[in-house]
Structure formats: structure tokens, C-alpha cells
Amino acid sequence: MTTTFRNEPLLELRRAPERERLLAALSAVDATLPLAVPVIVAGSRRDEPSFASVDPGAPERVVANATSATAGDVDDAVRAAQRAARTWGATPASERAAILARAAGELRRRRHELAALAVRECAKPWAEADADVCEAIDFVEYYARQAVLLDAGPQLLQLPGERNTLHYRPRGVVAVIAPWNFPVAIATGMTVAALATGNGVCLKPAEQSPACALAIVDALLVAGVPAEAIALLPGEGDVGAALVAHPGVHTIAFTGSGEVGLEIMRRAADPAPGQRHLKRVVAEMGGKNCLVVDGDADVDDVVPALIASAFGFAGQKCSAASRALVHERIIDHVLERLAGALDTLLVGPADRFGVDVPPLIERSSVERVERIVGAARSDGATVHRVERMPAGDGYFAAPTLVAGARQDAAVVQQEIFGPVLSVEAVRDVDEACERIDAQAHALTCGLFSRNPRTIAEVARRTPVGNLYVNRGTTGAMVGRQPFGGNRLSGNGTKAGGPDYLMHFVEPVVVTENTVRHGLVV
Amino acid sequence: MPTTAPVEAPRSGPAPEAAIDAEVLELGRRLARRRPSVRNLSRVANDRMMALVARDPQLRAALFRLVDVAPACADADELAAHLDAFLSDVEHHSPPVALAARASTARGARHATGRIGFAAVRQMAGRFIVGETPASAAPALRRLWERGSAISVDLLGEATVTHDEGRAYADRCDETLVTLAAAAQQWPARPLLERDSAGVLPRVNLSVKVTALTPLIRAEAPERGRADAADHLRRLLRRARDVGAHLHIDMESMDSRDLILELVLELLSEPEFKAGPSAGIVLQAYLRDSEETLDGILDWAGAADRAVPLAIRLVKGAYWDHETIEALQNGWVPPVYTEKVESDRCYERITRRLIDVHPLVRPAIASHNLRSVAHAVVYARRAGLATHDLELQVLRGLGDDLQDALAAEGLRGRTYCPVGDMVAGMAYLVRRLLENTSNDSFLASRTGGAALDPLLIRP
Numbered sequence: 001m002t003t004t005f006r007n008e009p010l011l012e013l014r015r016a017p018e019r020e021r022l023l024a025a026l027s028a029v030d031a032t033l034p035l036a037v038p039v040i041v042a043g044s045r046r047d048e049p050s051f052a053s054v055d056p057g058a059p060e061r062v063v064a065n066a067t068s069a070t071a072g073d074v075d076d077a078v079r080a081a082q083r084a085a086r087t088w089g090a091t092p093a094s095e096r097a098a099i100l101a102r103a104a105g106e107l108r109r110r111r112h113e114l115a116a117l118a119v120r121e122c123a124k125p126w127a128e129a130d131a132d133v134c135e136a137i138d139f140v141e142y143y144a145r146q147a148v149l150l151d152a153g154p155q156l157l158q159l160p161g162e163r164n165t166l167h168y169r170p171r172g173v174v175a176v177i178a179p180w181n182f183p184v185a186i187a188t189g190m191t192v193a194a195l196a197t198g199n200g201v202c203l204k205p206a207e208q209s210p211a212c213a214l215a216i217v218d219a220l221l222v223a224g225v226p227a228e229a230i231a232l233l234p235g236e237g238d239v240g241a242a243l244v245a246h247p248g249v250h251t252i253a254f255t256g257s258g259e260v261g262l263e264i265m266r267r268a269a270d271p272a273p274g275q276r277h278l279k280r281v282v283a284e285m286g287g288k289n290c291l292v293v294d295g296d297a298d299v300d301d302v303v304p305a306l307i308a309s310a311f312g313f314a315g316q317k318c319s320a321a322s323r324a325l326v327h328e329r330i331i332d333h334v335l336e337r338l339a340g341a342l343d344t345l346l347v348g349p350a351d352r353f354g355v356d357v358p359p360l361i362e363r364s365s366v367e368r369v370e371r372i373v374g375a376a377r378s379d380g381a382t383v384h385r386v387e388r389m390p391a392g393d394g395y396f397a398a399p400t401l402v403a404g405a406r407q408d409a410a411v412v413q414q415e416i417f418g419p420v421l422s423v424e425a426v427r428d429v430d431e432a433c434e435r436i437d438a439q440a441h442a443l444t445c446g447l448f449s450r451n452p453r454t455i456a457e458v459a460r461r462t463p464v465g466n467l468y469v470n471r472g473t474t475g476a477m478v479g480r481q482p483f484g485g486n487r488l489s490g491n492g493t494k495a496g497g498p499d500y501l502m503h504f505v506e507p508v509v510v511t512e513n514t515v516r517h518g519l520v521v
Numbered sequence: 522m523p524t525t526a527p528v529e530a531p532r533s534g535p536a537p538e539a540a541i542d543a544e545v546l547e548l549g550r551r552l553a554r555r556r557p558s559v560r561n562l563s564r565v566a567n568d569r570m571m572a573l574v575a576r577d578p579q580l581r582a583a584l585f586r587l588v589d590v591a592p593a594c595a596d597a598d599e600l601a602a603h604l605d606a607f608l609s610d611v612e613h614h615s616p617p618v619a620l621a622a623r624a625s626t627a628r629g630a631r632h633a634t635g636r637i638g639f640a641a642v643r644q645m646a647g648r649f650i651v652g653e654t655p656a657s658a659a660p661a662l663r664r665l666w667e668r669g670s671a672i673s674v675d676l677l678g679e680a681t682v683t684h685d686e687g688r689a690y691a692d693r694c695d696e697t698l699v700t701l702a703a704a705a706q707q708w709p710a711r712p713l714l715e716r717d718s719a720g721v722l723p724r725v726n727l728s729v730k731v732t733a734l735t736p737l738i739r740a741e742a743p744e745r746g747r748a749d750a751a752d753h754l755r756r757l758l759r760r761a762r763d764v765g766a767h768l769h770i771d772m773e774s775m776d777s778r779d780l781i782l783e784l785v786l787e788l789l790s791e792p793e794f795k796a797g798p799s800a801g802i803v804l805q806a807y808l809r810d811s812e813e814t815l816d817g818i819l820d821w822a823g824a825a826d827r828a829v830p831l832a833i834r835l836v837k838g839a840y841w842d843h844e845t846i847e848a849l850q851n852g853w854v855p856p857v858y859t860e861k862v863e864s865d866r867c868y869e870r871i872t873r874r875l876i877d878v879h880p881l882v883r884p885a886i887a888s889h890n891l892r893s894v895a896h897a898v899v900y901a902r903r904a905g906l907a908t909h910d911l912e913l914q915v916l917r918g919l920g921d922d923l924q925d926a927l928a929a930e931g932l933r934g935r936t937y938c939p940v941g942d943m944v945a946g947m948a949y950l951v952r953r954l955l956e957n958t959s960n961d962s963f964l965a966s967r968t969g970g971a972a973l974d975p976l977l978i979r980p
């Protein structure tokens with residue numbers, strides 16, 4: 001692990017043979033469906049299917065039959081992880097890193113298959129599915145290296161007669177509660193951050209993406225992570241709740257909705273009987289992300305960036321842009337071109353190259369989008385939508401532009417997690433900043449401006465965790481754009497950044513008096 | 522008119538390289554010796570300024586940012602505010618910069634500075650752009666023709682992100698073909714420019730960009746853009762055929778390379794285009810796989826049953842920074858060479874192949890590099906090509922002196938002439954300015970005062 005970190009190369013999908021390889025991998029995956037996803041605790045697998053994940057583009061296609069973890073499974077998994085934490089935690093960081101590097105190799109070897117799985121189970125379009133797998137590999141490689149650095153400990157001030165050392169110890173058991181929208185990357189990232197620092201892990205994947213999670217756990221086990229150190233606990237909210245409440249859990253790493261995140265924090269704050277530690281919560285929650293367009297912006301760049309940020313993966317990224325705050329001088333021009341660009345979007349199944357907007361993850365998401373768009377329309381806002389929609393019973397929602405909505409409308413205020421962009425006129429960048437400042441969320445923000453002073457001023461006053469200048473708001477890269485929000489968007493942790501691992505360790509300082517009878521020994 | 526001459530054998534055996542190099546040196550010196558004509562004197566001053574700018578990376582960045590943002594500024598005050606912000610990033614102020622910096626901050630001088638800024642940008646744009654519309658450009662095109670240069674018109678425009686924009690661009694191209702066809706009938710005869718050994722060379726020549734014809738270019742799904750662009754391109758090919766014009770399809774970045782090439786060759790194979798129009802494509806020598814691409818094109822040309830040979834414009838490639846950055850950010854092996862000399866060598870290899878296969882295709886050497894140009898001329902001469910069988914192309918605003926020198930040598934040249942307004946032209950202008958001031962560029966080395974002979978030796 002002496003080489004420096006570099007991001008896993010994306011597939012060069014502009015070359016036809018790369019695309020053909022992916023389509024072949026998809027056929028191979030399809031031939032094995034439905035997959036079986038068991039509960040895995042200490043290496044033993046219990047396969048008694050109780051729920052299923054489906055292809056959002058064709059819900060009659062079952063991707064995986066999964067077994068829901070019981071309260072007993074949760075308890076067993078936490079105890080196993082506690083035991084594992086002792087040995088795994090005592091394993092030198094460099095050895096753990098070497099094992100994780102093998103896991104990265106395993107993910108790399110299976111990258112086409114994993115991308116195909118994300119296409120099927122979560123309807124991620126190919127480029128995004130491939131990026132998801134690459135990001136997972138990046139997290140493994142990056143955190144493994146960071147853990148080795150962290151293990152060396154920082155230098156402390158040393159005076160004659162005393163020896164001071166600081167080192168970081170694993171916290172113990174980490175419960176990972178992962179989302180479906182980056183089914184490979186985020187589940188892998190949180191899990192590997194915990195493992196690299198010597199913790200035992202209980203992974204509860206989203207109920208929509210158990211098969212992707214199984215692939216991750218298998219890669220870790222094949223690579224040599226001790227069986228007790230990683231448990232797979234498929235299921236719904238009750239499994240996550242049981243983990244959060246369990247007195248043996250030390251850290252909860254969560255990515256998901258704000259509602260669930262706040263509930264986790266409340267629960268975690270309350271020590272269970274017999275619990276002798278404070279639980280720590282790493283929470284990445286939603287966003288209501290704005291893209292600010294100043295009057296001097298290059299509209300040729302703005303339109304594609306807005307389209308990609310708002311409608312890529314149908315807006316189901318926490319970083320997606322959902323409000324465009326456009327200088328009043330150019331808003332008519334921007335709106336006209338945006339509407340025209342919206343009409344070029346192809347809505348369809350994720351497995352087709354060239355599809356711009358895939359289906360949403362489930363029916364209730366479509367209903368949420370329709371409710372919010374309907375309310376905006378009856379409130380008098382102008383609504384422009386893609387008209388040509390695919391037939392069939394996939395969970396498709398039409399990409400939508402909403403102009404002139406009231407500031408208190410749901411489309412302006414709420415996180416939608418769907419293909420909807422509210423376009424609003426602002427007097428100037430200052431007014432845009434005030435609107436952003438009024439929000440409870442503070443995850444990402446985009447700014448298009450060609451004046452360095454404007455850029456510096458927005459950077460100074462923005463509350464968000466990630467500000468993107470003259471580009472779209474999505475696609476953070478490990479090691480390059482450490483990612484995470486402030487305010488109600490999260491507790492400021494930065495996935496893929498140099499300080500992320502600090503949430504999975506506890507610092508211990510040892511000070512030894514080296515003076516004996518006036519002599520330094 | 523279709524020629525059936527053997528494809529392989531060059532007319533005379535390959536010349537010893539040393540002998541070629543001596544002739545190339547001699548021709549290169551002759552081409553360079555021609556002084557800029559009177560019409561180009563303001564450009565000489567402009568070039569001096571560019572040379573100054575090229576030496577200071579921060580100043581260069583400030584100038585580009587100013588040119589880039591100018592069309593988006595509401596008024597002179599806003600432009601001055603930008604200038605002020607850009608200059609505050611420049612650390613060491615030479616006297617003129619210090620003056621400009623003071624003027625763009627001072628309340629009273631601000632408006633005037635902004636207006637001077639606009640005027641300067643407009644003047645720079647005027648150097649590269651022949652007119653705002655085809656009709657208003659027509660007189661300038663005629664003057665070029667009379668001076669001994671054929672033309673190719675390129676319509677500048679905003680990026681195409683909507684179907685309406687794609688249609689509007691196709692409409693403009695269509696109208697341009699009609700307008701210029703009418704205008705060109707009045708031009709005086711220029712035998713050298715109007716015929717090569719394969720036949721007539723159309724006076725009207727339009728360069729089109731496929732990415733401007735369709736908003737559906739998706740690197741990972743070429744079939745979408747191809748289908749959409751095909752309709753527009755067919756319409757333009759028909760018009761070109763009907764008015765007797767040449768249609769040239771420019772090459773852009775790697776993201777659309779395969780799409781463009783496949784689209785054009787496919788359409789030209791359609792029965793309705795068998796008899797015409799004259800058409801061409803572009804080959805970029807900076808691409809590592811350009812020689813394989815040429816294999817494919819020549820196979821196609823050998824099998825195609827068309828009345829007019831395909832024209833191939835050989836360039837080094839205008840998207841080097843884009844390709845390199847994109848590849849680095851995505852972890853790819855860059856599709857372009859990383860050393861300038863590799864592009865230059867590849868350019869010469871392909872030049873020789875294009876000449877060797879004559880008359881299978883019509884070669885057009887598009888470069889401002891005297892070595893690249895002189896090499897092509899000397900090799901073609903030694904291979905036994907008639908003078909009119911080699912076309913040499915330059916860009917308006919960068920290659921005007923070279924074009925004059927080529928005409929004086931009795932060589933057949935063509936000037937690529939962008940047409941459009943300042944807003945539409947800004948992206949083009951910035952690219953040309955970058956090219957003119959980048960360290961590796963032949964032109965920048967020359968305006969910067971580098972000695973000629975070392976630039977003329979074999980790469």
C-alpha cells in the first residue's frame with residue numbers, strides 16, 4: 001500500500017467495445033435472476049426469503065429475493081462484531097489495509113457485473129452505474145491508505161522527562177445503514193471506513209438494493225475480512241431501528257432521509273440499560289440544492305450543467321440541483337433554452353444506452369413527484385414537462401421544469417428526490433445567497449459566474465458543504481471533492497476526505513513519566 | 522470523371538529524406554520571407570501584443586477571461602468591473618497593466634475603460650471573423666478569391682442544446698449555400714482554384730459542425746445523435762449538390778469522432794449522393810489512432826462508387842487541451858499524443874500517405890506550420906502530383922500572410938472563414954487566441970521571435 005491514491009478510471013463508454021462488454025455482463029446477470037440474498041452473520045447464511053427487490057423499469061422482474069434479519073439476527077451480528085473487533089482491531093493497520101486492497105481488486109474484477117446489477121436493481125443508467133462501482137473501489141483504496149496514516153498518530157509536544165503518545169483506537173461496533181441511490185458506493189464507503197480503522201461492522205442495506213450489498217459483503221469475505229467482522233442484515237426500517245437501539249453498537253453510519261436521520265440521533269442519544277458508552281452518529285441526509293446563475297454566465301455551459309445536475313439519475317442524488325436561481329437579466333433566455341433542452345431528454349429503461357432519465361426507485365416516489373408538481377401547477381406556476389413517456393408499468397416520472405412558483409411552495413421548499421427543477425428569477429447573486437441562507441438544508445450549491453470577486457464572495461458566505469463553481473453540482477470524487485453537508489443536511493462529515501475516519505476511532509493519549517530519582521530513564 | 526488509377530504506387534519512388542529536408546528548408550524560408558502586406562499592418566501590432574501577452578501567463582489568463590466574458594456583459598461598467606477583478610489576480614504589473622488596473626477601478630475612468638475593452642475585443646474578433654452574416658461577408662470572400670485564395674465558410678453559433686437550435690443552424694447553412702452560390706457566380710475566373718485533375722472544384726465551400734446540427738450528441742450513445750443529425754445533413758448534401766457547392770464536415774472532440782465519421786461516410790454512400798455533391802471530412806493527426814482511422818477511410822473510398830473523390834482535410838487537431846484534461850480527470854489514456862513532435866511526425870506520415878494514394882482522395886493540408894506545409898508541397902512535387910492536386914488551407918486571421926505567400930508560389934490555397942456575430946464567435950475567438958499564444962505553437966514561436974531554421978527541421 002505504498003502507492004499514492006488515484007481514482008479508479010471510469011469506463012470509456014464512448015468506445016463501442018466497452019459498451020458491448022457491459023451489455024454482455026447484463027445478459028449474464030439477467031440469466032441468474034432472481035438472486036437470493038441471505039442474512040449473513042459470522043459467515044453463516046440464513047436464506048428464508050421474505051421480501052424482494054425489483055427492476056424499477058419493469059417491476060414484474062424480480063432482481064433478488066432477500067431474507068429479512070430478525071431481532072435475533074441483529075443481536076447475534078452485534079455480538080459477533082464485538083468479538084471480531086478485538087482481533088480485527090488488534091491486527092496491524094497495514095495488514096487490514098492489505099486485505100482491503102484485495103477487496104478492491106475483487107470489486108474491480110467484478111466491475112461490469114456490479115454495474116449491471118446497479119442498472120437492474122436501482123435503475124442507474126450505465127455511466128452512473130459504472131461511476132458508482134468506481135467510487136466504491138475508490139473508497140476502499142482511499143480509506144485503507146488513510147487508516148495506515150492515521151495509525152501512525154500525530155506528533156505531540158515532548159519535554160524532557162515525559163513521553164507522550166497519541167493513538168487512535170477503533171470504537172468497536174459500527175452499524176452501517178445505507179441508501180439505495182448509490183447502492184454500491186455508499187454502502188461500501190461507510191463499511192470500509194469502519195473496517196479499515198479496525199471496527200466490526202453490521203451492514204443494513206436499503207430494502208430496495210439488497211443484491212448490490214451482498215456483492216460487497218462477498219467481496220470483503222473473499223478478500224479475507226474475518227467472517228465475524230462483517231454481517232449482512234437485509235430488511236426494512238425495523239432492522240435499522242434494532243441496530244440503532246442495540247447497546248453493543250458504538251457508531252452508527254447513516255446515509256438517507258433527514259427524517260430517519262433525526263430519529264436515529266434521538267434514539268442514539270439515549271443509552272440503553274447496560275450501555276457504557278456514548279453512541280456516535282455519522283449522518284448524511286438530504287439536500288435542497290440551488291444552482292445560482294449570474295448575469296455574466298455562459299448560457300452554453302449553464303444549460304447542460306443544469307440538465308445533468310437536475311435530471312441525471314432522475315434527480316435521485318442528494319447532490320442533485322433542484323432550484324435554479326437565475327439573474328433576472330438572462331432568465332428568459334435561460335428558461336427558453338432549458339425548456340428546449342428538456343424536450344431532448346429520453347426517458348426510458350436504465351439498461352438502454354442513450355437514456356437520459358431512468359425510472360424512479362419506487363411507485364411512491366412517482367406519486368410524490370406528481371403531488372408536488374400538481375400543487376405547483378394549481379398554484380399558478382408554469383410547468384413544462386417531457387411529453388413522450390415510455391409505456392409499461394415502470395416507475396417513470398416526467399422530467400419537469402417549474403417556473404414562477406411561490407417561495408413557500410413545496411417545489412421550492414421540500415426535497416423532492418425526483419426529476420423536478422424549480423427555476424426562479426433573482427435580482428442579483430446577493431438575493432440568491434439570501435434565499436440559500438434561508439434554507440434548512442446546506443449540502444451542495446452551484447454557481448455560474450465569470451467574475452472572480454463574485455465567486456470569492458459566494459464561497460465566503462455559502463453555508464453548504466460543497467460549492468461547485470462553473471460546473472454541475474453532482475459527481476463528487478473521492479479524494480478530490482470530500483462530500484457532505486451542513487445544517488440539517490448532515491453533521492459535517494466528509495466522505496472521501498482526509499478526516500472522515502476520525503468518526504470511527506477514539507483517541508487515546510498515553511503519558512509516561514520517564515524520570516526516576518531525578519534521572520531521565 | 523471517377524479515376525481508376527492504381528491506389529498503391531506513388532508516381533516516383535520515395536525521395537531520400539535528406540534531399541526532401543533541404544528542399545523543405547528552402548521553400549520554408551521563401552514562404553517566410555514574404556513580408557506582411559499593408560492590409561495586415563494593424564495585425565502586426567496585434568501580433569506584437571500577443572507575443573507580449575504570451576510571455577506572461579497571468580496576463581494571458583486575464584486577457585482570455587476578458588475576451589470570454591465580454592459578450593455576456595450588460596454594459597461597459599460591468600466589463601470594467603470584470604477587468605478590474607481579472608487584473609487583481611495579476612501579480613506583477615507592467616506599466617500598461619497598472620494603468621488599466623487603475624482605470625478600471627477609478628470611478629470616472631471606469632466607463633471609458635469598459636468601452637475601450639469592448640472596442641478592443643470587437644477589433645480582435647474582426648481579425649478572425651469575416652462578417653456577421655453570409656451576405657455581409659460576401660464582399661470579403663470575393664476579395665479573398667480575387668487575391669488568389671479559395672474559401673470555406675464556417676457559421677459560428679451558440680452551442681446546440683435544443684432541437685430548434687439544431688434546425689436553425691441547418692437553416693442558416695442551407696441559406697448560406699444558396700446565398701453564396703448566387704454571389705460566387707459573379708466572381709472572376711481563377712483557373713488554379715477551380716479545377717484539379719479529378720475535375721471541377723466548387724467555388725462555394727461550406728464547413729459544417731455535426732454537433733451544431735443536433736442536441737442529441739451522447740458520447741455513450743452515438744446512434745441517437747447520428748439519427749437526428751442525418752436528416753439535417755441529408756438536406757444540406759442535397760442543397761450542396763443542387764447548387765454545385767462543396768460540403769465539408771469539420772471534426773470535433775473524441776466524444777463525437779466516431780459518430781461524425783460513420784455518419785458522413787454512410788450518407789455519402791447513399792445512392793442519391795452518388796453523383797455529388799463534392800464532400801469532405803477531417804482527419805486529426807494528434808490522435809494516436811489517426812492512421813488506423815485513415816485505413817478505414819481509404820477502404821471506404823476504394824469501395825465507394827462516387828463521382829467525386831472524397832476530400833480529406835488533414836489537421837493536427839484543435840482540442841488538445843480538452844482531450845488531455847478529460848482523459849486525466851477520468852483516468853483514461855489520452856487519445857492524443859502528449860508530445861507536440863509526435864503530432865508533427867504523424868502529420869507528415871499521413872501527409873505522405875494521402876499523397877501516395879492520389880487520386881483516390883483529394884488531400885488538403887491545413888496547417889500554419891511552415892515545416893508541415895512545405896513538407897507536403899515538396900513531397901507532392903516529388904511524387905509527381907500536379908500543383909493543383911494539393912490543397913493548402915489556412916484560417917482567416919492566423920494564416921493570411923501564409924496564404925499570400927502560397928499564392929505567390931503558385932500554390933493552391935483555401936482560407937477558412939468564420940461568419941457570425943461577436944456573441945456567437947467568442948468561443949471560436951478564444952480558441953484561436955489560445956492557439957496563437959500557446960508555447961508549443963509554431964505561430965506563437967514565430968511572433969515571439971524564434972529563429973526560423975530550427976523550426977523547419979524534420980520533427
Ligand SMILES: Cc1cc2nc3c(=O)[nH]c(=O)nc-3n(C[C@H](O)[C@H](O)[C@H](O)COP(=O)(O)OP(=O)(O)OC[C@H]3O[C@@H](n4cnc5c(N)ncnc54)[C@H](O)[C@@H]3O)c2cc1C
Pocket residue numbers: 770771772773803805807836837838839840841857858859860861862863864887888889890893914915916920936937956961962963964
Ligand atoms: C483551415 C483549417 C481548418 C481546420 N479545421 C479543423 C477541424 O475541423 N478540426 C480540428 O480539430 N482542427 C481544425 N483545425 C485546427 C488545427 O487542428 C490546429 O489546431 C491548428 O491548425 C494548429 O496546427 P498547426 O499545424 O497550424 O500549428 P502547430 O503549431 O505546428 O501545431 C499546433 C498543434 O499541435 C498539436 N499539439 C500541441 N501541443 C501538443 C502536445 N503537447 N502533444 C501533442 N500534440 C500537440 C495540437 O494539435 C496543436 O493544435 C483547422 C485548421 C485550419 C488551418
